[in-house]
Amino acid sequence: MMDLKYTEILRLNNDLGNSLRGDRYCVTVLSNIITNQFNEIFEYVLRSEGINAAVTSGDYDNIVQDAIKYNKSDLVIIFWELANLIDGLQYKANLMDSESTEALISKVCSEIDFTISNLENASLVVFNKFSSIVFNHTNLRSNNFDVICNKLNNYLEQRKGNNFVLIDIEKIFAKISVTRSVDFRYYYSSKALYTIEFYKSYSQFIAPIIKSVKGKAKKALIFDCDNTLWKGILGEDGAEKIEISGKTKSGVVFEEVQNIALELSRKGVLIGLCSKNNPQDVDIILNEHPDMSIRNNNIGIKKVNWEDKATNLKAISTELNIGLDSLVFIDDSEFETGYIKDILPQVTVLKVPTNLYEYPQLIRSNHSLFFNVSQTREDDIKTEMYLQQAKRAEGKNAFNDIESYLSSLSLEVTVYQNVSDLIPRISQLTQKTNQFNLTTFRYTEADINSFITDGNTLVLAFDVKDKYGDSGITGVCIVNMEYENASADIDSMLMSCRVIGRNIEIAFFNFLINHLLNLGINELRAKYIKTFKNEQVNLFYDSLGFQCVNESNDFKDYVLQLNNYKRKEIDYIKINYGKEN
């Protein structure tokens, strides 16, 4: 993208705009400078990820008022240029006495407050932090312009809502230089400041936020072992010769790589292995080698064998119940990386650089592939949960039939209704769940919050426990209630892949139907909207006795008279009803 000419972007963007289908993703840019050239570049970046984006600008220098006008947009981006808070602030600031400085700051702070409150219910807001760098990067001492900048940023940090992501645009200046970020030719005549190159870098920088919201973030980082987690070939050099830590010249790089992986793992990214090696040799290194940072319990899935890597990556995707496009695979071999790119183009493939010192930075520069807007407790314990899953899978082999296995798990489901503490996790599940998801509607925290408070919606979330551990909140069902008609409509029904295959969904529906009957509901409507990934729930409602009343290629509408519900008792799952907040 960075090497495309501007006119090429305009042309490609236009073509994509004509061919993309699916829900519009509306982005509004609010700004006190002219930023129009950003719109089509950002549109192109999103459209090339398959997001049917439309980017428009609010009125020039009308941020506070437009914040109300556009608060229904899927995304609001705010370019609030420090130098144009008042005309010429970059020089006027340095002649201001402390009184007028304070007056200006308090005026802007109140504008920030208005903007934040006007955008309180907006789905997502990307807000660029103020910066004085463009005008002041050659000054040895800070001046009043810097002081104003810092105070406003501190205020912003304190006040920003949960739906806000603050962006350090100075990181973009750091990457491409201030000189290449701004073009003063248009600043004085038309109040346009930034260059095409800046807009391209900025678009790439913030794109992971939108990808995360649209369920396109990567979920697992899969390493080869030899020359990828350590220097050397275990099978040939032996455990004593491979270099893993700062004790050796090349090892230092691998120690850093392993620790970056651990950092990602703490943020909920699954670390896995896909390597041609003897499994017991690798286990010895993972368990016993004193220089390893990554240990066996940090690894969520292991495919260490002599099968080809495409087969192994496919198995990883199946066993973890995540799409191939959620995987990032790292290998040092030209052959293996080329092979996977060829056979499994959905997988993101990274090759260990020939210059080893570039390796940690390569992983770091791909960090944002895993970016997650809401960080939740479930992310922190994810590897643990995947490991429990592996244990459960082992347990499965010991039983002949699945029912007796499930009975042995002591499954327990707790359903929570409209609990505001769970909003971040519920929103995250709507954004990340692709397979067991009947409608795949994506919702932000602000959306969920408005459902919970509108009085006509049941936002049900459930957690699943068994004797191996707690999966955390792993299921969501959003039901729109029409009490006056004694009917209800299921807007969303989804379950994390971690709890699929245990008849949890049936036990949950047994609960749901009773719950709705108690609330005076007789008729329940539901729909299935087909995507590339949710084939497995195509017949879900049919299996529960819903009548399909309308069907096309992409969706099915269902209705169920509650007294016709085909109840299938699942006596081995205990259902609890958590209390309402």
Add this chain to the structure above:
Amino acid sequence: MEKRIKNVMASVFNVEVSEINDDTSPDSLEHWDSLRHMHLITGLEEEFETTFTEDEIVEMLNYKLIYDTLKNKNL
């Protein structure tokens, strides 16, 4: 050079190359407003690897004038 200029204009204003003639200007093209003019300048600067002065930018208000400006720069 004619072709390269017209290609840039066609991309920026989202019209066919054949619709552009000597007199094509902000008056004859709906999309050619002051904001799009910036897009046009950016497109031409990238295409011809040059930088226009402020005076040139405000002058280049039809196809003929764009052509002459670029010609004068000996590109």
